Amino acid sequence: MVKWSDFERAAIQDIFSKIDYDVVGSAALSRCLIVYPWTQRYFGSFGNLYNAAAITSNPKVAAHGKVIMAGLEKALKNMDDIKTTYKDLSVLHSEKLQVDPDNFNLLGDCLTIVVAGQLGAAFTPEVQGAFQKFLAVVVASLRKQYH
């Protein structure tokens, strides 16, 4: 069981209450596809991912960004048992989507950077630490059902 300090709980809830879900998910996913182009291998059906401008304006990327945020919100609402909450998602990513789990860290890093850009100085080192701990638990839970 993951132990969250009061500060961590508050910081994580606060971040999610401040960010614009419609913008952040899409921005994080497009950054991932731009900064780490090999991740595009999982999005063959998304159409034009030819350059940064195309990726940023791709409607399928935007839509999928929202799907990702919805998934993260599930973790946010069940912070004390993300592992169980994510069991089916983990099976989905390993057996159906067959995503190399190292990619979860790449997306997580991009998400951190997008949140940092949105919150500026309010995204202090301590707040970042809490957010990254949350993402680490999310990633570990998504990796759990890979065999």
Added chain:
Amino acid sequence: MLSKKEKKLIKEIWERLTPVAADIGSDALLRMFASYPGTKTYFSHLDISPGSAHLSSHGKKIVLAIAEGAKDISQLTVTLAPLQTLHAYQLRIDPTNFKLLSHCMLVTLACYLGSEFTPVAHAAMDKFLSAFAAVLSEKYR
């Protein structure tokens, strides 16, 4: 691989950050210590609390070295030769830590530059810092 455009962009960004090198550097270090506590083990000889003089001067040192490298990216191996020796034989910092500091440096840039830290700038910077780290660890073995 860095294109000409990317090299120019990287050089410009670090030129702008040189006057605030201490702030940028100490911010990135603090972020690294907060998110990756294992990295603190390399600093037992310094006072790394927020606002300390050690943190400020060390952060400045790091940023100025990166900025120097950014001035002529094609010459990284030449520019970094002394630092390669330092890291390989004296500091012996495990190279996986370079990735951690690089990530925190990107977060600092995102906070500092806001929307100016576009996906294109982010990609270029990430590639540059990876190349920098790779050159830095070249003499390790």
